[in-house]
Every structure is written in C-alpha cells, then in structure tokens.
Amino acid sequence: MKKIFLLTLFPVLMLSCRDAKKTNEPKKTVQIVQPEIHKELYGFWVGNFYTTDELEYEGDMIDALKKLSINIKKITKDTVIAQSVVSGNSRPLLGKLSDDGGKITFVLNEPGTEKYDGKFEITLVGDTLTGKWNAYKKELKWPEKEFKLLKKKFEYNADLMLPSESNYxxxxxxxxxxxxxxxxxxxxxxxxxxxxxxxxxxxxxxxxxxxxxxxxxxxxxxxxxxxxxxxxxxxxxxxxxxxxxxxxxxxxxxxxxxxxxxxxxxxxxxxxxxxxxxxxxxxxxxxxxxxxxxx
Known part of the structure; x- marks a missing residue:
C-alpha cells in the first residue's frame, strides 16, 4: 500500500517542481516595434550652411559659408535617426518629427560631446528642408547658422570632373x-x-x-x-x-x-x-x- 501511495505522489511532486521553476523564470518583455513613417524623406539633403550675418560681415568669410549634408535614416512616431556632415565632421543626430496638419518639422540634436555640436530646427517647405542650427557653445565664432537643403541622391560616378569655368x-x-x-x-x-x-x-x-x-x-x-x-x-x-x-x-x-x-x-x-x-x-x-x- 505504501508503494502505491509513493508512486502516486511522485508525479504530483514532479509537476509541483516544474511549476515552481516556471514561476521563478524571468518574464520576457515584449518589445513593440514602431512602424516607420515618412520614408519619402529618407536620404541625403544637401545645401549651404551659412551665417545670418554673412552679408554684413566684413572679414574673411571662409568659415561662414560651408556645405551641409543631412542623411535621414529612420523616422518613427517618437524618433528620428539621422547624421550630419559638415567641414569633415560626421555627427549622429537624434530627435523627433512633428506633423501638424501636414506641416512637418524636426528637432535634431547632436550628442554634445564635441566642440561644434548643436541643435537643428528644421521645417519642410515644399521640396526644401530649411531651418537654423544653434551651437551648444555660444562662445563659438559662428554660434548660429541657417541652411536650405534639397534632397540629393548620392552615387559614385567616375566621370565627374571639376567645372572648368572656375579658377582654382x-x-x-x-x-x-x-x-x-x-x-x-x-x-x-x-x-x-x-x-x-x-x-x-x-x-x-x-x-x-x-x-x-x-x-x-x-x-x-x-x-x-x-x-x-x-x-x-x-x-x-x-x-x-x-x-x-x-x-x-x-x-x-x-x-x-x-x-x-x-x-x-x-x-x-x-x-x-x-x-x-x-x-x-x-x-x-x-x-x-x-x-x-x-x-
């Protein structure tokens, strides 16, 4: 009789141990992947990066007018991932897009770990990204700049040459x-x-x-x-x-x-x-x- 009781009890104990293990296992978190939006904005946006005082400034404007490239890589409801390239510096950008009745604006932030990092405030006007950049360090020579960027596809072309109408x-x-x-x-x-x-x-x-x-x-x-x-x-x-x-x-x-x-x-x-x-x-x-x- 004791043998029969023990044999009956053994499966119950095994099931109890298995249930105890299940309760001790860490719960798996479910990550919700946000859908990407406004994919038509992905890619390179390129244009002049200039100071607001450019026309009035009487000194050497070499540092005032440059070419800016912003590469938009991913847009979701809560996040925009992009990259800025100017003066040989490539910086990651992280921010957010707002769509207010069709008016699209961005705020994109550089990390702030380098001297020339700052914040981009951008508005889509027709086919142009226009806006301002403000340096985190206000003591820079040019702490505020403006830009107008057009979308441009980058592809390598071995036949490209410098324009011959310019003097170098x-x-x-x-x-x-x-x-x-x-x-x-x-x-x-x-x-x-x-x-x-x-x-x-x-x-x-x-x-x-x-x-x-x-x-x-x-x-x-x-x-x-x-x-x-x-x-x-x-x-x-x-x-x-x-x-x-x-x-x-x-x-x-x-x-x-x-x-x-x-x-x-x-x-x-x-x-x-x-x-x-x-x-x-x-x-x-x-x-x-x-x-x-x-x-």
Missing amino acids: VDWSDHKMVKRVDTLEDGTIDSLEANPFYRSASEQIFKLNASTTVLKEDDIKNLRKLDLQIIKNTIFARHGYAFKKQTFRNFFDPVEWYVPVKNNVDDDLTPIENKNIKLLDRFTKYAEDNYDAFGR
Whole structure:
C-alpha cells in the first residue's frame, strides 16, 4: 500500500517542481516595434550652411559659408535617426518629427560631446528642408547658422570632373612677397609686401585619375596644387567629407559633390589606388605657382 501511495505522489511532486521553476523564470518583455513613417524623406539633403550675418560681415568669410549634408535614416512616431556632415565632421543626430496638419518639422540634436555640436530646427517647405542650427557653445565664432537643403541622391560616378569655368586659387594658403621697382633715376624702390596665392593649371580639367591609369609623363611637370586636386577629386567622387579648408573651398561649391563620410579607403578602385600612389610620390617634390590675385 505504501508503494502505491509513493508512486502516486511522485508525479504530483514532479509537476509541483516544474511549476515552481516556471514561476521563478524571468518574464520576457515584449518589445513593440514602431512602424516607420515618412520614408519619402529618407536620404541625403544637401545645401549651404551659412551665417545670418554673412552679408554684413566684413572679414574673411571662409568659415561662414560651408556645405551641409543631412542623411535621414529612420523616422518613427517618437524618433528620428539621422547624421550630419559638415567641414569633415560626421555627427549622429537624434530627435523627433512633428506633423501638424501636414506641416512637418524636426528637432535634431547632436550628442554634445564635441566642440561644434548643436541643435537643428528644421521645417519642410515644399521640396526644401530649411531651418537654423544653434551651437551648444555660444562662445563659438559662428554660434548660429541657417541652411536650405534639397534632397540629393548620392552615387559614385567616375566621370565627374571639376567645372572648368572656375579658377582654382588656394585662398587659404599664401606667402608675402615684396615687390621691387627700379625708378627712372636708377634707384630701387621696395614696395609693400603683397600676398601671393598658389593656383592650379588647366591640367586638372584634363586628367581623370578615376578612369585612366596615369603615367609619369602625364604628371611630371604639374604643379603641386594640380597633383593635390587631381588626387582629391577621386575622394570627392566617393563622397569624402574634406576637413582641410583648401579642398572644402574647391569642392563645396560644386553641384555634384555630396559629403557623405570621413573615410572612403574601402571604396577606391584598383585604378584609383594605383594613381594615388603615383600622385603622392610626385607631390613630395613638386613646386607651386604663386601669383597675386584680387579677391
């Protein structure tokens, strides 16, 4: 009789232990994935990033006018994930979209961990994102800027070239040169030193280092700035965000240029890698052509 009782009790104990284990197991949380909205806004928005005082400012405007790219990656009811690229700096953006009867606005915040971080306040007006950026650090030279951005598809195109109607003068790099004049009586008059700037030749419009394997004869007589521009045009085609002022001045105004990321090494083609090595080798020994230019 005892054996029968124990055999009957054993399954009951097993079930009790199993139930106890179930109650001790941590409860699984169910995450609700919010649906994505306004996917038509995804992608790159590109345009000028400028100060409100641009027209009144009498100093050097090099730091005042730049190209801004905002890449909108994801939008839900509560969150917008994006990325800003300007002056070679790529920063994550996190914020929120508001849709008030068809009027779409954004507030997007950079992390605040770097000197030039700030907040974007954006309104969609027709096909344009327009708005203001305010730096967290108000002591910056330009703590407030405005922007107007148009949606632009970025894609690599090896045939893209700098527009030939522009003159490429490096306004960020100059040397002072004293002019010496000989007067009619034979005396030498030393005039005030003037700034001389380095400039590029027309070869930058003819040599494409993304489509053609360059030879030494192609580049051996080029100026240093020529070699640098030909090389950096490769990077610009891949959407490289230039940090150096010289190349921002050259590429930011170009219509096809879209700054996308800080490193494009993995995107370079075998032809481009080969040409970059050759260009770097000749750049070490090349000289620049300096001349006086009016601004």
